[in-house]
Amino acid sequence: MSACLVFGLILLVPVSAGEDSFAQIEEPDIMTGYPEEDAIDEHMHLREQRTQQQYDDGSPSKYDAGIHLLGIGKIDKSEGTYELDFWFWVNVNEEDDPTDFTAVKPEFDFMNAKKIELSSEVIEPHYYETRVQGTFRNAMDFSDFPFEKLNLQVTLEPVAPLDAQNVNFVLDPESRIDPSVFVPGFQLGMFEIKTEEFAYDADETYDRFIANFVVERSPAGSLFKNLFPITLIAALSLIIFWIPENFTPRIYLTAPLLLALVYLHRATVGEIPSVGYMTLFDKIMTIYYVLFLNSLVSLGIQMRYHVTHENDEKVKRINKIMRYFIPVIVVAGLLFIFVS
Incomplete structure (x- = not known):
């Protein structure tokens, strides 16, 4: 009987004492x-x-x-x-x-x-x-x-x-x-x-x-202040694919847009210190630079066939083929952004 009483006290005392004990408080x-x-x-x-x-x-x-x-x-x-x-x-x-x-x-x-x-x-x-x-x-x-x-x-x-x-x-x-x-x-x-x-x-x-x-x-502020201008410039550069055989206006359109893109890139990254890694902005700019490269390469090949070979049908086919690279570049760029 006494053994049961002692055993009961052993169980009850810690429970009653634990209510005011700091050790019983579950601190986050x-x-x-x-x-x-x-x-x-x-x-x-x-x-x-x-x-x-x-x-x-x-x-x-x-x-x-x-x-x-x-x-x-x-x-x-x-x-x-x-x-x-x-x-x-x-x-x-x-x-x-x-x-x-x-x-x-x-x-x-x-x-x-x-x-x-x-x-x-x-x-x-x-x-x-x-x-x-x-x-x-x-x-x-x-x-x-x-x-x-x-x-x-x-x-x-x-x-x-x-x-x-x-x-x-x-x-x-x-x-x-x-x-x-x-x-x-x-x-x-x-x-x-x-x-x-x-x-x-x-x-x-x-x-x-x-x-x-x-x-x-602010996501909206960053989108319109930093990303909208460069996206607009990159989109305008793609118009050259819908101006076939008119090489002079295509050159006049591409060159200043590329200079404007580079200028905005340098001005925007100037807001942060030099870092040894690629930022999200750098990765997006990589996509736009590749789009420009695709446009310039397409323009150069078309001019060669037009001037050297005088094959306008070939020029149109090249323009059409290189235009299909646009969605491929965008999708590959998005995968590069989200995977890396």
């Missing part, structure tokens, strides 16, 4: 949302659970870390830098945690910051908040240019000796983007906050708080 590794939605709100119940938990002496302090983006300034694509203005805060929800920010102010290293300024600090025993304004760095991917998405990242960790043995970041679902944030030429996309451990060596590991704010070009 990442939270994502959009400026126009409150997708992170699905995790708001975690804040109420954390307020009920008790501090477990000896375990790392849990810092609820959050960020409120106030503004995005100049984005320098050539250097991969961008200006951000945001509030950052940490909150210790365990009431029994001995942490006292009024005695020792918490400090954080903004790992990817070029230059920052802290202001308007709010310091309470278990709460610290500051406004951060500065320039940050992050690698920018232009492979999808002119439809590229730029990841504006903020990465920070507590100042030594507050490593992962002392402090663990916990995601605060109150993180958000202010509705007033506006980026000229871009629109705000998905944003996310996450934590990860970073090891400098086997004995020195830090918990990092990372916020990613994605800005992207």
Whole structure:
């Protein structure tokens, strides 16, 4: 009888104690949302659970870390830098945690910051908040240019000796983007906050708080500003296939259009820094250049047969055959874009 009672207590105690235990809270590794939605709100119940938990002496302090983006300034694509203005805060929800920010102010290293300024600090025993304004760095991917998405990242960790043995970041679902944030030429996309451990060596590991704010070009704006002009030029160059035997106007039509295409190509890629890979725009331009090459080769062969052999029937057949290469080039180019 006594053995059954002991066994029952063993089963019941962990269950009852687990309701207020931090270890029982299933913390997400990442939270994502959009400026126009409150997708992170699905995790708001975690804040109420954390307020009920008790501090477990000896375990790392849990810092609820959050960020409120106030503004995005100049984005320098050539250097991969961008200006951000945001509030950052940490909150210790365990009431029994001995942490006292009024005695020792918490400090954080903004790992990817070029230059920052802290202001308007709010310091309470278990709460610290500051406004951060500065320039940050992050690698920018232009492979999808002119439809590229730029990841504006903020990465920070507590100042030594507050490593992962002392402090663990916990995601605060109150993180958000202010509705007033506006980026000229871009629109705000998905944003996310996450934590990860970073090891400098086997004995020195830090918990990092990372916020990613994605800005992207308007698809309609990129289409009409960057792609429509070059597509129109490439389409006009194909008119030469419907002007048979009139070689002079065909030459006058093709040459300036090719020069205009090259000029627009150089002007458009000038918006981004030099990269060692082909962008989406480069791949599209490759299709248009091949179309021009097909037109010029067709024109050259036809002129040869017309002048040297005086065979106009052969000229018409060549014009017709080379015209069939147009859809082949377009289909092959699309496969090149989507496969590579």
